[in-house]
Amino acid sequence: MAADTVISVEGVSKRYQLGTGTRHDTLRDTLMHRLRGLLGRNRAAGGERDFWALRDLNFEIKRGEVVGVIGRNGAGKSTLLKVLSRITEPTSGRIGIRGRVASLLEVGTGFHPELSGRENIFLNGAILGMSRAEITRKFDEIVAFAEVERFLDTPVKHYSSGMYVRLAFAVAAHLEPEILIVDEVLAVGDAAFQQKCLGRMQSVVESRGQTIFFVSHNLKAVEHFCTRGLLLEAGQLTMDAPARTVVAEYLRKNAVRTGKARRQLSDEMDLEELSFEPATATLREPVTFTLTLRARQEALIHDFHFFIHNSFDDRSAVIDLRRGEGSRTLAAGRQLRITGRIPRINLVEGGYRIGLCLRTSRHFGVYPDLTSLQVAAGPAPDGFLPIPPEYQGTALIDYTFDDRVS
Amino acid sequence: MSAPAEFNADLPTLVIESGRSEAHYWRDVWRYRELLGFLAWRDVKVRYKQTVLGVIWALVQPIVTTGIFTLIFGKVARMEEQVAVPFSLFVLSGVLPWQLFSAALSNSSASLVGNAHLISKIYFPRLVIPLSTLAVALVDFAVVLVLYLILSVWFGIYPNWHWLLLPAMMLLALLVALGAGLWLTALTVKFRDFRYIVPFLLQVGLFLSPIGFRPEFAPNRAALLALNPMTGVIDGFRWCLLPAEVPLDATRLLISLVMGLGLLLGGLWYFRRTERGFADVI
Structure with a gap:
């Protein structure tokens, strides 16, 4: 690894088995399966399918880079983050990580609805890898950032969603690891607060040379916030370029899907x-x-x-x-x-x-x-060309008008 | 904000590879001790959120069990004639360790599936989860212990130096519970029906442990009873709590200790072996 490399990923693949007949969730099923096998009545043999969530990924991340990972659902973005965060291990390949990693894959992981805001700050902070001393030191700052002073001792189950998200983000925004891994979480929360979080992360990147690994559907955030983009398609890395270029390519490729979701x-x-x-x-x-x-x-x-x-x-x-x-x-x-x-x-x-x-x-x-x-x-009104959508602004308002020439 | 830390090129490189056993596993467990503390504190806090209700819940089960056992073993089976101390106190001195064991076992067995949302979102040594559940069992135990102490003094039996060895006996009960709990919680991740096995095991164990009787009173089955790791633990508790009543049986204690250590080492081995796959199947 070069001196300023903080993450190196070499030939990393991850396979999941979509078992049909081989994976069993209960002991009963497993025993029945074995029994059938013994009796020679095992029809569903070899019905197992492999699913490669990640396929032979290779890249290096240098210190201070803010990397945006984009791709459609199922392209392997979340799996990549889980492998990098050590939540699950790769099937093959090797990853080297230098520095303390904190990962933020969900808003308010481990928040307990019965506990108060104050208690959840400590709990969530500890879950995200902060020490008690660190949380105590940053406590006032976190509370001020989340703007929940008045409700600190209220159980979070009574919080509005906005407050809940702000509190969760506030804790996360005060993490100061060398490497921060962030999933989709910015999709929630109001725009102003998102900006506040991004701003804070940006300042941490600049002042401390923190490296951020960022997955988002919010292409605008990726474009503005990230220095480098990775495009994942069906588990493979198909593009590694400046964020702006990758976003443009993704927009070009990605037609809107329709239909039922399940x-x-x-x-x-x-x-x-x-x-x-x-x-x-x-x-x-x-x-x-x-x-x-x-x-x-x-x-x-x-x-x-x-x-x-x-x-x-x-x-x-x-x-x-x-x-x-x-x-x-x-x-x-x-x-x-x-x-x-x-x-x-x-x-x-x-x-x-x-x-x-x-x-x-x-x-x-x-x-x-x-x-x-x-x-x-x-x-369009009779005989006129419609106004192009990019000129239409953000809201469509209903209106009527009269005109009279005099 | 803390002062900007300088990037250190000498930071150790963490290597993630398939099947690579974590070289610093135990150091990591130690590093996450604060998380362990917070998870334990969360469970205790939620359980005792309403203090009075929490205490009542902790007391109801042992009191009812003691009442029923006093009736059945004491009156119906006439065991009370063979015990010098008040029979209800004798039963409670057995219910006490059993309660600790059964709470620790059932909490730790359910712990991984109960914390699935953490396991699929955050890395930490998974061992922290079953370990942290022991706290609630210990707090419940403390509540019942206070009740025992009051009853004991009421009946005129005062603590002597044997009480000092109570923590050792508690550790032994936790050792057995955690050993079995590690097996069961890891197995429950893979086989969800294991969760039905735990209450069944505990129910059988309740009757096969010398709670309402003393192992000596079943001479033909004494050897068999000693194979239950809780026999030695309950005996040890009685030696601490009822010094005049029960002599210390080193053999039974040793059997419990050996079985407890065996369960724990085996449990740790199986837990570590399956741990890395938890997030994929949970």
């Missing part, structure tokens, strides 16, 4: 269906949406909204799905189905990505880019 969101929730109809909507026409969740285990939903991002990953709108007392309880196996209607889709024409934010008593889940929506221009 995936496991967390160990307590499955997304069974998410659709916006029609997938290509006409400006100012109605759009309907359907969301079906199924609980894998009992879950208490605190906060719940869709967020809609445009192709530059600026947030354009949210659809707030909170209801009643602000919480819903789902018993294991129960389904929650939400159908809704947007009477007029007032979005500037273009492609939009729709994500879901779902906070339960145990998880703060942000799932960007679950489905998408294309908005097409309606008819």
Whole structure:
């Protein structure tokens, strides 16, 4: 490793086995499988499929670089971060890391809803790798940064989502490791606060030569914040260049996806269906949406909204799905189905990505880019060319006007 | 803010490779001791958030168990005639270590799956999680111990120097519980139905441990009973708490110690072997 190299990745691959018939979640299944094998009735032999989440990655990161990793869902971004953070080990290859690493893969990891803001600062700080002395020293600064002074002794389950996110970020923003690994977390929180966090990280980079490894769907943040970009496609590194160049290439390649989404969101929730109809909507026409969740285990939903991002990953709108007392309880196996209607889709024409934010008593889940929506221009006033979308601004307002020449 | 630290080119390089055993594992566990403390503190804090309710919960189970055992073993099976001290105190002196063991075992067995969200998001030596769960068992134990002390003085049995060895007996109970707990918690990550095995084990163990009787009163089965690692632990507790009643049986203690160490070393081996895959399957 060269003197100023802090991360070196050599030939790193990661394989997951998508077992059909070979991986067993219960002892009962394993025993039954063995038994069937003994009786010679094992039909499902060799149904195992390998999935390479990462394939032969090679790169080096130098001290003080701010690296943005971009790629579509499933391209291997999160796996790469997990391997670098030592959460999971690579199947092959070698990684060298020099310096203290802190990773921030989720907002408020380990926050306990019953504990107060004060207690959670200490707990979360310790989980992120800060010492008690370090947390004590930075405590006032963290509290001021999060702007939650008045609610320090309130259990965080009573916090609004905004406060919760600010507190979680504030702790994370005060980490000062040599290498900071950050996942998607900036997708939540209000824009001003995001800026504040980015600003703080930037100053740490400049003053201490910290290295940041950053995964985001927010291309604008990557473009402004990162010095270098890595583009991952199907587990392979397809581009390693200045961030601006990589973002442009990604935008060029990445057509908006449409359709229904179906995936496991967390160990307590499955997304069974998410659709916006029609997938290509006409400006100012109605759009309907359907969301079906199924609980894998009992879950208490605190906060719940869709967020809609445009192709530059600026947030354009949210659809707030909170209801009643602000919480819903789902018993294991129960389904929650939400159908809704947007009477007029007032979005500037273009492609939009729709994500879901779902906070339960145990998880703060942000799932960007679950489905998408294309908005097409309606008819232009008679005989005129439509105004190009980039001139239309950010909001579509309804208006009427009269004119009279005198 | 702290002063800008100078980048140090001599910082040690951490190497991550498949199957590479962590050279600094134990140093890492030590480095994460504060996290261990915080996780333990979190569990205790949440359990005793409402102090009175917390204390009541810690007391209900041992009191009920003591009541039932006093009735069944004392009155029905007439064991109380063979014990000089008040029978309920005798039973409680056995329930006390059993409670410590069973809480430590069931908490540590459930710990990894219960903290899945941490395991899939943050690196730390996973051993910290089962270790931290011992704290709640210890706090619950302390609550019951106070009850025992009050009862003991009420019945006119005062602590003597044997009490000083109580911590050693507690360690022995935790050793056995953690040894078994490490096996069970790692196995539960892979085989989710192991979680149903733990309550069953504990239920069987409750009756196969000399809580409502003394091992000597079942002469034909005494050897068999001694194979239960909790036999020696409960005996040791009684020697500390009821000095006039129970002599120290070194053989039983030694059996417990050897079995406890065996379970712990085996448990550590299996835990370490499977630890790196936890995040992939949890």
